Amino acid sequence: MTFTVAGTRILITGAAMGMGRLYAERAVAEGAETIILWDINKEALSDTTKALRVHADNTQEIVPMLVDIGQRTAIEKAAANVMENHGGVDIIINNAGVVRGTYFWEHENERDTEFIMKINALAPMFITHEFLSGMISGMRPSRIVNIASAAGTLSNPKMSVYASSKWALIGWSDSVRLELKQQGHDNVKVTTVCPSYIATGMFEGVKGPLMTPIMQPEYVVNRVWHAMTAGKPMLMLPWTVHLSKVLKGILPQSWFDAIAGNVFGVYNTMDKFTGRK
Secondary structure, rough: OOOOEEEEEEEOHHHHHHHHHHHHHHHOOOOEEEEEEEEEEEEHHHHHHHHHHHOOOOOOEEEEOOOOOOOOOHHHHHHHHHHHHHHOOEEEHHHHHOOOOOOOHHOHHHHHHHHHHHHHHHHHHHHHHHHHHHHHHHHHOOOEEEOOOHHOOOOOOHHHHHHHHHHHHHHHHHHHHHHHOOOOOEEEEEEEEEEEEEEEOOOOOOOOOOOOEEEEEHHOOOHHHHHHOOOEEEEEEEEHHHHHHHHHHOOOOOHHHHHHHHHHHHHHHHHOOOOOO
């Protein structure tokens, strides 16, 4: 049966701006019944909610929620609210993410390393855990989309903690996909997304590697959306992410480093990183 977003309940993290807002706009356009927006930015969340309600029809509910997903207890409290008031969700888009573009020894343990791991790796696990049992028992066609990164497949200077958080996310996400399949819970499909750099401002100042242009958000959202509805296990963007994965698997490390660093310029992409101001 073809999966459709129409009539579903969808939860999006980091929903107030950037890619998260675009996913929310797509959900409204495709007729989702309930669009639940989790974000920590009160002003941006308010602006996005108002804009979405302009385009939503009278059968659609836009639900903004201020949630600090870096705190497990905040996730549990917000999830309980969603369960009580909406009976759960059919789609989760674990979109929220943070980055620090600096050498590992320049990271502070709490401000940087712990924070990145909480938002990028632990939060998607905690959020999904709150709703997954209901998805399974409800037997409704459901989707979980985990926005990882090409950085989770490839080591890169000035991305050590960010890369490790996305590495963890990829391993967890695809393992859950296999667990669901193994246990016959075919109504729940997991899609792991591994994009290279996207022009959202989060990676302002970076330079895309050879043959790997910085992608436009609308293009990525469209590709993710189609992968989600199709229940595609893994989406890597662009095609050079696949290429790097293959080369890394077959070449000696010194050869791969020479090609990735000297030919494709991967290891210098973060040299002029400034990030979102």
